[in-house]
Amino acid sequence: MTLANPIYLLLLLLLIPMVWWHFSRLRKHEPTIKMATTAPFRKLPVTMKTMLVHLPFFLRMLVFILIVIVLARPQTRNAISKNEQEGIDIMLAMDISVSMLHQDLTPDRITAAKNVATEFISNRPNDNIGLTLFGGEAFTQCPLTTDHAALLSLLVRVNCNLQRQGVIAPGTAIGMGIANAVTHLERSHTKSKVVILLTDGENNTGNISPLTATEMAKNLGIRIYVISVGVPGYENQSNTEPLDNDTTANGVNNTNTLEEIAAQTGGLYYSAQSTDELSEIYKDIDQLEKSKLTTTNYNKRYEAYQLFGLVALIIFTLEMLLRLTWLRRLP
Incomplete structure (x- = not known):
């Protein structure tokens, strides 16, 4: 008040x-009635x-x-405070080919990627975030959602066993992974749409080439941030056995293509050779892609x-x- x-x-x-x-x-005050003494009145009860x-x-x-x-x-x-939150739609496209089991990152590439992605998601409560996984083919692990608890529970289950068990085709279909992520963002009405592509190999399979998928993203105004993980040449010292017809375990990484994917869409290319570097990259992207918050009182x-x-x-x-x-x- x-x-x-x-x-x-x-x-x-x-x-x-x-x-x-x-x-x-x-x-x-002068008394109305004058008396010789008021002593008797003092004995009266109060x-x-x-x-x-x-x-x-x-x-x-x-x-x-x-x-x-x-x-x-x-x-x-x-x-009355009216908060108008304009979030960003983000699709995480994560490589789950066998080579992601290499241990040049701690404890291995796939686990490090999951841990850092978990922290990234937790720091962006206002955004729609989804998850695409790809090996020799791509599929949606989680569509765009603000239910980050559900997303994180699905992220925890991500592993490379699908290729080992033959559930998905061998190889690395980067173009298919990008295309799957772009399909979800195509229906988005937000001003800012982003794909964060994480891989340790080069595209060697799939019906859609990486640059074709990149062109799709560019036409839709979708930025792609590309993260290449792994120490060059580490695979030659590794004991990881590739699956039949799977070259991703050799960890061949075509950086030229990955850099072009980022450049054409207005994103950035990063190389992470350690878990700490990967964490810093996600923090950098987090700073670049900020949600807008308008408060009207x-x-x-x-x-x-x-x-x-x-x-x-x-x-x-x-x-x-x-x-x-x-x-x-x-x-």
Whole structure:
């Protein structure tokens, strides 16, 4: 509650002379009936009426205080904050080919990618985020959603066993992964649409080439951030056995194509050779792609003096009734 005219509160200083005048007047008041002595009256019992002899005066003071408050115009404020959040639609396209099991990142490439992606998702509560997985073919692990708890539970289950078990085709279909992610963003109505592509190999299978899928993304205004993971040449020292017809375990990485994918769509290309570097890359993307938040405040004031005025009227009426009846004094 606020006061529109707080200057009127200075009138409360008048209470000091009013109280002084009241009690001074009582001491100087000439008695109506003069008696030789008042000693017998001192032995009379103290009644309720005697104890409340000053009540009308204090009621009058209370009325005065309430009138001053009315003059100060107390007001209540109804504040409405309207937050308009414009999030970003982000599709994570993650490579789950066998070579993602290499341990040049801690504890391995796929686990490091999952851990860093989990932190990235947790830091963007206003965004629609989805997850595309690809090996020799691509599929949607989670469509665009703001239910990040559900997304994270699906991300936890991501592994490279699908290729090992022959559930998905061998190879690395980067173009298919991009195309799958772009398909989800094509229906998006947000101004900012992003694909974060993470892979450790080059495109060696699939019906759609990476550059064809990139052209699709470019035409739809979708930026692609490309993250290449892995230490060059590490695969030659690794004991990971590739699946039949799967060259991704050799970790051949065509950086020229990956750089072109990012450049054509207005994104950026990154190379992560350690878990720390991968974490820093996601933090960099997080800073580049910020959600816009617009806050509009509506403030409306309501006059609240009416209640104080009503209470003052009731107390004044009570005071007058007491003065004229039960607490009436002789002139």
